Amino acid sequence: MTVEISVIAPTLNERENVPRLIELLDAALAGRRxxxxxxxxxxxDGTQDQVMACAADDPRVRLIERVGRRGLSSACIEGFLSSSAEHVAVIDADLQHDERVLPQMLDAFAKDPSLDIVVGSRFVEGGGLGDWGKLRIAASNFAKSLSYLVVPQKVTDPMSGFFMVRRTSFRNVVPNLSGRGFKILLDILCTAGKDFKMKELPYEFKTRQWGESKLNSTVMVEYVALLADKSFGKILPLRFIMFIMMGLVGAGVNVAILAVLYGGGMLGFMTSHIIGALAAMAVNFFLNNTFTYSDKKLTGLRLMSGMMLFYVLCSFGLFFNVLVAERVVDAAGSWVLAGFLGAVVGAVWNYATNTTLNWRA
Ligand SMILES: Nc1nc2c(ncn2[C@@H]2O[C@H](COP(=O)(O)OP(=O)(O)O)[C@@H](O)[C@H]2O)c(=O)[nH]1
Ligand SMILES: [Mg+2]
Structure with a gap:
């Protein structure tokens, strides 16, 4: 018999929540396949083993283990793609969402065959944020207002992580998803466009009982990155834009060090500039490792060898930069054009080689 609904539960250290979630789903979805x-x-924390143990007793429980990869959105996408059910839902494994809304979502699909997605919303009548403090509400509202720059639907809770989508509708958008960050719903809605038919149902956000939130400082950066990708990612790859932004920060560091060492009369120009450039490259490397390639972060020994490789690759980038600039200034006589084209060639080289050779996982 075919399965009516697959519930995708992304997990990162949620051991104790696993059996509890299965119990809750069992109660909420009684009578459904x-x-x-x-x-x-x-x-x-052994979440995988916990899921395996539950799966041994219950064929309705499945596990996808991903090694060497991270990310809530991409985890959900892989879960979706492994399902053959007509409807696919995402729910946090930490029990903060309300599984009792799932049958209502299924009923909404049964009532309206043209519906593509049903979103659990904390901001429609009957929904709520639970015990959120003022600061978290303000931050969430700010992030939400940014999302309206890119989301084409009239959705009250674009940041919701709780929703159900028709599998065939999802399948149509999947090739164009960004798949990065934590906001898979936003990714789907933006990619699908305004004809994607949506309905919202209320739910109240619950307090986490076990384990801790994975929300950290990269969440906000990832969020802005996703919005940027959804706005102009078709023209330039987002990773490249981030690489350039980090490069500009590096240039700032270079100039600042030059100003202190040379401007302050401590060292000669060349020595000051070389120290500035080496420090800028290090700053660049760590910024790129944290933000641009947050999904492929290098650690331990690979961090050290990666930094050395970064220095080598970027030195070649500098060489090509100067080479091109020299040719252009000779041929065209414009130092502005020469400097610009040299910088573009150097940046593209640095980006392409570091993406393929350094952060390649
Ligand atoms: N597979 C996977 N799951 C994640 C990742 N980050 C968070 N999660 C899970 O996604 C759900 C929501 O995360 P949580 O940290 O509770 O976010 P919060 O509710 O916004 O604080 C939980 O079930 C987490 O275990 C990740 O990188 N990969
Ligand atoms: Mg949570």
Whole structure:
């Protein structure tokens, strides 16, 4: 018998929440043919083993383990793609969403065959944020207002992580998803466009009982990156834009060090500039490792060898930069054009080689 609904539950260190979620789904979806697919990003607390143990007793429980990769959105996408059910839902594994809304979502699809997605919303009548403090509400509202720059639907909760989508509708948008960051709903809505038919149902956000939130400082950066990708990612790859932005920060560091060492009369120009450039490259490397390639972050020994490779590759980039600039200034006589084209060639070289050779995982 075919499964009516696959529930995707992304997990990162949620061991104790796993059996509890299965119990809650069992109660909420009684009488329906359902399965739950846990997508785990190599948790360190034994979440995978917990899911395996539950799966041994219950064929409705499945596990996808991802090793060497991270990210809530991409985890959900892989869960979706592994499902053959007509409807696919995403729910946090930490029990903060309300599984009792799932049957209502299924009913909404049954009532309206043209519906593509049903979103659990905390901002429609009957929904709520639970015990959120003023600061978190303000930050969330700010992030939400930014999302309206890119989301084409009239959705009250574009940041919701709780929704159900028709599998065939999802399949149509999947080739164009960004798949990065934490906001898979926003990614889907932007990619699908305004004809994607949506309905919202209320739910109240609950307090986490076990484990901790994975929300950290990169969440905001990832969010802005996703919005940028959805706005102009078709023209230039987002990673390239981030690489250039980090490069500009590096240039600032270079100039600042030059100003202190040479401007302050401590060292000669060349020595000051070389120290500035080496420091800028180090800053660049760490910024890129944290933000541009946050999904492929280098650690331990690879961090050290990666930094050396970064220095080598970027030195070649500098060489080509100067070479091109020299030719252009000779041929065209414009130092502005020469400087610009040299910088473009150097940046593209640095980006392309570092993406393929350094952060290649
Ligand atoms: N597979 C996977 N799951 C994640 C990742 N980050 C968070 N999660 C899971 O996504 C859900 C929501 O994350 P959570 O940290 O509770 O976010 P919050 O509710 O906004 O604080 C939880 O079930 C987490 O275990 C990730 O990088 N990979
Ligand atoms: Mg949570």
């Amino acid at each position: 359902w399965e739950v697919i846990f997508v785990d990003d190599n948790s360190t």
